[in-house]
Amino acid sequence: MSLFGRFNPATSFSGSACALAFSLAALSFSGVAQAAEADCPANPRVDAAAAAWKAHQQQPPLSIDLKDAVCFRNALLAKLAPELGPLIGYKVGIWSAAARATYKVDGPLVGMLYRNMMIPEGKPVSLSSIFAPMAEADFLVVIGDAGINRARTREEAYRHIRGYRPFIELADNHYPAPVTPDAGRVAALNVTARSGVMGAEVALPQTPAGFAALAALKVDTVISGPSGMREESAVSAKSLGDPVEIVLAARDLLRKEGIQLKAGDIISLGTLTPAHPPVAGERFTVRYTVGDRTSEISAAFTP
Template sequence: MRRFILAALAAAPLAAPAWAACPEDAAVEALARSLLANQPAQPLAGMTSLEHGQCAQDKLVAVMVQHWGRPVGYKVGLTNAAAQQRFGVAHPVTGTIYEATLRLRSGAEVPARFGSVPTVEADLLVRVSSDAINEARTHLDVLRAIDQVIPFIEMPDLVLAQGMDGPNLLAINVGARLGVVGEPIPVRATEEFAARLGTMTVVMTNNERELARAPGTALLGHPLNVLPWLAQDLRSRGERLRVGEYVSLGGFSPALPTEAGRTYTVRYENLLAQPVDVSVRTR
């Protein structure tokens, strides 16, 4: 995990990386206030690269851990070509997830307006069990370095009223805020289990209709492909995945606006002998 983040909690003002066009502390602090007040914010101005967005994200996370708890892992966004094209980015992006992101359990009830721009999407978590994840290349390598696959509804807060692009998506920490966790599934490091992850179907419904349906291959061709990509992305910034951290693998559905009075359910078909699911109610 980003070790400098914890050190930054004791520092004021926020430490600013040296590259140009990193947003000023005041701009990031205003974004944080919007998140805490559940009010949409304007995009951060002057960012022309993903590096600028990453700089802003590092500052934002250093503020938000004081409210949403310590970092417990990462989320990977833009894990399919359509999402990448929408944001003008040719690869996925990484955010940090907080203790609050994983606090809720299946069946929980949350306000429909839990955030500034509240959304819901079908996702999937894994838990890292070996440092070997940082060198994993094959699907079996990855399975040997994780011990749980966990049904997961992510509830991102996209916060910006307009002007969302790649740098601003990174700046808002890829929307990480809330999530709802299902019953963990023990990992089996076998070709069969890897194949099931790739051929499963993930379905999201509300209590009225089906909202989205996607194959396991929707995430970079296979859900397990996300972890080597993430390890490489972290390595490029001098970071590593650590034992006990969680990784949100990405959206099997678009991030859809939450509506009050709904029960959102994500069902994973053909992953196990019987479908497994996770759900959340909104009020």
């Protein structure tokens, strides 16, 4: 039997049940925010962090336990809500085993992505808008429907993924290099999510070949500028991990916060090649290969 042959649309959400499920999913984030306000003690450091964020300045010193970081993050993002716009997705950080060892954590972290973080492709990226920018050859998975919240395997999860978007993340380390690894601080400051250049959505076929192609995702990057040209290549399975597994990890982390994934949500998987500190005058180009299809995105950096 085909890998995808057992999927029966009749068993997925339909009619009033679908409407109810999507309504609950849409309400989940606001419910979490209200719960955070009720359950999290006020932290006077949030105002200073929000002020530094808005001014594109170095963050004040921040030492915080990982268990308290989500409260801090939610309070910070609430302060920034007017300029961030609506929530559109999530970011997975500290995914690889090497990163977890560096940060001394047992699992990945998750941050929030908002509409106004996204820079249209073709628009120059001003580095003055980010205190300590890092350009990353990232990749966005686009959720197809809320059924992914019930998926038990990679194959089941793939049935609820509709596509992907090229994405050059412009992460913000918030402090001058070298930055001392601190998982609590990273989580509290939204896992370095700041902005990024997002490309058009590319559909993923619901076939075994499509499933295998996503697992074999490959990227090629070219950085060109005043100091010359540098090229990098990577296969996700070796440099980062399986994209569907990362999506499932994001889903599980969000579930602990009371958040359900829904159609159209984007999940940032992380960088596939080494992160690069961009300088004005450079162009960063990423070419993605998924099966027999390629797509490309570029970012030009200005002061």
